[in-house]
Amino acid sequence: MTTGQANRPFEITEDMLHGYVDGQLPPAQRASVEAWLATHAEKAAEVAQWRRQNAALTTLFGPVAGEPLPDRLNPRRIAARNAARQWDWTRLAAAAIVVIAVSVGAGWFLRTATWQEEPRSDRLIDGALLAHSLYVKESRHAVEVAADDKAHLVTWLSNRLGRPIDTPDLAPEGFTLVGGRLLPPLPDTGTGPAAQLMYQNKTSNRLTVYITAAINPPGPAYKTYTEDGLEAYYWANSQITCTVIGDLPQSDMTTVARGVFQQLTWRPDPTGRT
Amino acid sequence: MSDFLDEIEACVPALRRYARALTRDADRADDLVQDCLERAIRKRALWRPTGPLQAWLFRMLLNLYRNDIRRQRRRGEHTPLETMAIEPTTPAAQHGHLALAEVQRALDKLPEEQREALLLVVVEGQSYLEAAQILEIPAGTLMSRLGRARAALRVLTGTAEEPRLRTVK
Numbered sequence: 001m002t003t004g005q006a007n008r009p010f011e012i013t014e015d016m017l018h019g020y021v022d023g024q025l026p027p028a029q030r031a032s033v034e035a036w037l038a039t040h041a042e043k044a045a046e047v048a049q050w051r052r053q054n055a056a057l058t059t060l061f062g063p064v065a066g067e068p069l070p071d072r073l074n075p076r077r078i079a080a081r082n083a084a085r086q087w088d089w090t091r092l093a094a095a096a097i098v099v100i101a102v103s104v105g106a107g108w109f110l111r112t113a114t115w116q117e118e119p120r121s122d123r124l125i126d127g128a129l130l131a132h133s134l135y136v137k138e139s140r141h142a143v144e145v146a147a148d149d150k151a152h153l154v155t156w157l158s159n160r161l162g163r164p165i166d167t168p169d170l171a172p173e174g175f176t177l178v179g180g181r182l183l184p185p186l187p188d189t190g191t192g193p194a195a196q197l198m199y200q201n202k203t204s205n206r207l208t209v210y211i212t213a214a215i216n217p218p219g220p221a222y223k224t225y226t227e228d229g230l231e232a233y234y235w236a237n238s239q240i241t242c243t244v245i246g247d248l249p250q251s252d253m254t255t256v257a258r259g260v261f262q263q264l265t266w267r268p269d270p271t272g273r274t
Numbered sequence: 275m276s277d278f279l280d281e282i283e284a285c286v287p288a289l290r291r292y293a294r295a296l297t298r299d300a301d302r303a304d305d306l307v308q309d310c311l312e313r314a315i316r317k318r319a320l321w322r323p324t325g326p327l328q329a330w331l332f333r334m335l336l337n338l339y340r341n342d343i344r345r346q347r348r349r350g351e352h353t354p355l356e357t358m359a360i361e362p363t364t365p366a367a368q369h370g371h372l373a374l375a376e377v378q379r380a381l382d383k384l385p386e387e388q389r390e391a392l393l394l395v396v397v398e399g400q401s402y403l404e405a406a407q408i409l410e411i412p413a414g415t416l417m418s419r420l421g422r423a424r425a426a427l428r429v430l431t432g433t434a435e436e437p438r439l440r441t442v443k
Contacts, residue, residue, distance in 0.1 A: 014417075014421060015417045018417060018420055018421065018424075019402070022395055022396065022402075024401060024402060046428070049424075049428050050424050053377065053396070053424060053427050053428075053431075054396045056374055056377040057295075057377065057381070057392070057393070057396045057397050058396065058397060059374060060295070060374055060377065060378060061291055061294060061295040061393070061397045062291070062397065064287075064290055064291040064294045064295070065287035065288060065290065065291040066287070067287075067290075069286055069287070069290070070304060072304070072308050073286050073290065073304060073307055073308055073311060074283070075279045075282040075283045075286070075311055075315060076279055076283075078308070078311050078312055078315050079279055079315050082312065082315055082316055
């Protein structure tokens with residue numbers, strides 16, 4: 001672009017002409033380009049056009065640099081936000097490590113404590129109790145699908161369990177359906193996902209019905225379990241397992257559980273209706 | 275870090291202007307600049323850029339812009355020609371001036387590489403050396419892109435004929 005022979009006009013190069021237009025020539029070369037242009041009208045006209053192009057481009061876009069900057073282009077804000085984000089991430093990572101450590105520890109503990117000893121039915125009861133304790137406390141998120149969408153709830157859960165599930169009517173016992181949700185399979189039970197139905201009475205007392213596909217081998221047909229004031233009624237047939245959990249007085253629980261049992265179990269041909 | 279942020283802040287108006295000239299879309303341009311600043315600030319935590327900060331930022335902005343173009347092409351989108359920095363109704367031309375709208379339309383028709391080079395030199399006022407470094411091309415390539423861009427603009431704005439007509443007269 002810049003070759004030294006400033007005083008020899010015949011050495012003027014195209015690059016020098018660009019340099020002239022863009023103000024990137026040393027003064028000596030500038031002068032010789034000007035002198036050369038004075039005798040080359042056609043090139044001078046072209047260079048004049050370049051200048052006009054430059055002027056037009058500068059007019060078009062120059063003012064953008066004077067516009068007030070929006071907040072989102074403020075480097076300090078960006079830096080502050082990055083720092084906050086990084087902090088979030090660090091905390092999240094720390095939390096994840098704790099969760100993993102606890103899960104692995106708990107998993108190992110449960111495994112050693114229960115391996116080959118605890119029947120699958122007990123594991124299902126445990127799972128049902130955990131799910132019960134977790135979700136009966138929720139107000140807005142107690143269920144995934146509410147009772148007002150019962151048809152969908154029934155179809156969905158039946159499909160996911162691979163079993164026709166109906167929602168027992170517990171009105172005679174004073175309970176109405178709140179809704180239901182799908183829960184992940186419990187490890188080492190081989191039953192696939194579980195459905196949890198939740199019911200509530202007028203005093204906002206809640207009970208849940210935890211249903212899975214049948215286990216194989218079937219194990220005990222009937223079990224009860226009491227823990228921390230919670231009553232669990234479990235039974236199994238060739239199609240499903242079902243655990244009813246609540247904290248009603250035992251006699252009431254028995255009544256409710258029997259209601260559930262009758263409605264869910266005594267179906268002439270369960271595979272015939274979906 | 276705070277000196278670095280000051281230095282970056284000083285570059286923002288120019289980055290913004292260049293992005294606007296390239297994209298001709300204020301929001302898209304600011305998105306690119308924001309992305310560029312975020313990357314710069316994030317990377318700064320890891321290493322110190324060698325060479326002038328402004329060139330580093332421009333290089334990053336260009337890469338983001340090129341990625342953006344590639345993505346848009348894949349999606350088959352087009353920036354509407356109507357999104358202009360300045361109203362295209364600007365009346366043409368006092369004598370000896372080029373109609374801005376016409377220049378803008380002509381600019382849109384330039385190949386990317388020529389437009390990037392021309393705007394870097396003319397609008398951003400970068401020296402040829404800096405511009406070549408930002409574009410990561412040899413100085414000779416920069417000059418030839420500049421030459422081709424200017425020649426194309428003359429043809430596209432219909433001013434290339436002017437001198438010949440004059441000589442005919």
